[in-house]
Amino acid sequence: MAKIRVLVADDHTVVRKGLRMLLADEDSVEIVGEAADGQEALEKIPETKPDVVILDISMPRLSGIEAAKAIAQQYSTVKALIFSMHNNQDYILKSVESGAAGYLLKDTDKEEILLALQKVSQGDKYFPPTISSVFVDALLGRSRGRTATRGNDDSPLSKLSRKERQILTMIAEGLNSREIAEKLNLSIRTVTNHRANMLRKTKVKNTVELVRIAVEEKKS
Numbered sequence: 001m002a003k004i005r006v007l008v009a010d011d012h013t014v015v016r017k018g019l020r021m022l023l024a025d026e027d028s029v030e031i032v033g034e035a036a037d038g039q040e041a042l043e044k045i046p047e048t049k050p051d052v053v054i055l056d057i058s059m060p061r062l063s064g065i066e067a068a069k070a071i072a073q074q075y076s077t078v079k080a081l082i083f084s085m086h087n088n089q090d091y092i093l094k095s096v097e098s099g100a101a102g103y104l105l106k107d108t109d110k111e112e113i114l115l116a117l118q119k120v121s122q123g124d125k126y127f128p129p130t131i132s133s134v135f136v137d138a139l140l141g142r143s144r145g146r147t148a149t150r151g152n153d154d155s156p157l158s159k160l161s162r163k164e165r166q167i168l169t170m171i172a173e174g175l176n177s178r179e180i181a182e183k184l185n186l187s188i189r190t191v192t193n194h195r196a197n198m199l200r201k202t203k204v205k206n207t208v209e210l211v212r213i214a215v216e217e218k219k220s
C-alpha cells in the first residue's frame with residue numbers, strides 16, 4: 001500500500017518538527033516537505049507531490065484558509081487538512097468554505113491525526129466529534145434565534161426530508177456513504193439515492209455546496 005505523502009505548513013518550526021517526529025515511524029505516512037507559510041506550501045506542491053497538505057491557520061504571507069482555497073482551485077488531487085489551536089466557529093466554517101477536507105485541533109493525539117490523514121487522502125472529509133456540533137447546528141439551522149417557521153421555506157435546506165438532513169449532518173461530520181449506511185442500518189445504495197435526491201431537490205452541484213449554504217444561513 002502506497003504511503004500517504006504529507007506536506008506540513010506551519011510558521012512554528014517546533015510544530016513542523018514535532019509532526020515529523022510523531023509520524024516518523026509510521027509505515028503509512030511519509031512527510032515529503034515542510035513550509036513556513038501558506039505561500040511556500042503552494043510553491044512546494046509541484047516539487048513534493050503531496051496527497052495531503054497540513055495547514056496551520058495563522059501564518060504570514062498566506063493563511064492556511066487562503067492556502068486551502070488555492071489548493072482546492074489549483075490541485076484537484078491534493079487535499080488540505082487544517083491543523084489549528086482555534087476551536088472557533090468562524091475558523092471552522094471558513095475552512096469548510098475554503099474547500100478544506102478536514103479540521104484538526106492541535107491538542108489531538110497521534111491516532112486521530114492518522115485517521116484524518118487516511119480519510120482525507122481517500123477523498124472523504126474529517127471533522128472530529130469535538131467540533132462537529134458546529135456543522136450540526138449549521139445544517140439544522142439552530143443559530144441566533146432561527147426557528148422552523150414559514151420564513152425559512154425559501155431555504156434549499158427546507159426542501160430536505162428529516163432523513164436527508166440526518167444524512168447531510170453525518171456527511172458534514174466526515175462520514176462516507178458506507179459508514180452512514182452502517183450507522184443508520186441502510187444499504188449503501190439507499191444512502192447514495194438519498195444523496196442524489198438532496199442534490200436534485202436543492203439544485204446544487206454537490207454536498208459541499210449544501211454545507212456552504214448552511215454556513216451562509218447561519219451567518220444571516
